[in-house]
Structure formats: C-alpha cells, structure tokens
Amino acid sequence: MRPWxxxxxxxxxxxxxxxxxxxxxxxxxxxxxxxxGGTYRKWVSGTVLGYRDFAGRETMPGTYDALSHLLFSPLPxxxxxxxxxxxxxxxxxxxxxxxxxxxxxxxGVRGWGVPSESIFEMFSLPGLETKR
Numbered sequence: 361m362r363p364w365x366x367x368x369x370x371x372x373x374x375x376x377x378x379x380x381x382x383x384x385x386x387x388x389x390x391x392x393x394x395x396x397g398g399t400y401r402k403w404v405s406g407t408v409l410g411y412r413d414f415a416g417r418e419t420m421p422g423t424y425d426a427l428s429h430l431l432f433s434p435l436p437x438x439x440x441x442x443x444x445x446x447x448x449x450x451x452x453x454x455x456x457x458x459x460x461x462x463x464x465x466x467x468g469v470r471g472w473g474v475p476s477e478s479i480f481e482m483f484s485l486p487g488l489e490t491k492r
Contacts, residue, residue, distance in 0.1 A: 364444065364453050368480040370421040370430075371447055371454040375408040379457060379471070380443035381436055399439065405448065406433050409470055428478070430455040432471040445473055452476070 371377070383400045386392060395401040411419045412429040419425035432445060436457050445455035455473040 366480055367452040367454050367476045370427050370475050370477045371408045373408050373410045376448040377406050378403045378446045378448050379406055382439040383437045384439050408432050427475045430473040430475040435460050436471050
C-alpha cells in the first residue's frame with residue numbers, strides 16, 4: 361500500500377473533505393463495511409470549518425497564527441481518532457481526527473483534529489529520518 365501525500369499547507373475553511381470514520385457497532389445508516397477486528401468503516405464527506413490556536417482563539421491560514429486545531433463537520437464517530445482527513449479534490453491528507461470539541465453554545469459541537477501542517481512539521485524535525 362502506498363502512503364498518501366500529506367499536504368504541508370493547511371486546507372482553507374470551506375474545503376470539501378473525506379474523513380475515515382470507524383464504529384465498534386454497525387450503525388443504522390447505509391455505507392458501512394466490515395473492517396479490522398469486528399469494527400466497521402465508512403468514508404464520510406464533510407467540510408473544513410476553521411482553525412483554533414492552543415488558547416482556543418479563532419485562527420486563519422495564511423497568517424502568522426498557530427493553527428493548532430482543525431475544526432470540521434460532520435462529527436466523527438467514537439473510534440475514529442487517528443483516522444485521516446483528506447482533501448476531496450487533491451486526495452492529500454489535510455489532518456488527522458482527534459474527536460469532537462465544543463467551543464461555545466453558538467458554534468456547537470464540531471469535529472476536532474490536528475492540521476496536516478503540524479504533522480508535516482513534526483516529521484521535518486532535525487534528526488528524524490523518514491523511510492524512502
């Protein structure tokens with residue numbers, strides 16, 4: 361299996377995504393297929409909603425803001441943590457799912473993940489060799 365490309369650039373809010381959801385029990389909605397260890401999986405379409413920094417303040421790509429948290433819809437299922445968030449157009453990984461997050465009552469609960477920019481930077485650290 362070939363690795364997916366990881367985008368070094370953050371996806372803009374409004375970008376259409378596909379997220380790999382996992383469930384421990386067969387959900388009632390259609391499209392779920394059996395997967396590893398008795399779990400079920402499904403690729404779900406969604407949208408990048410925005411970004412937050414470590415203090416929870418709204419941030420934007422293309423600025424000097426720290427893009428610590430990627431917010432997206434729809435809400436991931438329990439068990440989906442660690443799954444890829446993929447740009448629907450380019451096929452590049454733009455984030456990794458962590459779970460759900462509620463910033464305030466107005467915005468409600470949203471999907472929460474690590475932006476690919478952070479992943480890309482982590483693997484670019486001095487002394488970390490990647491396999492070729």
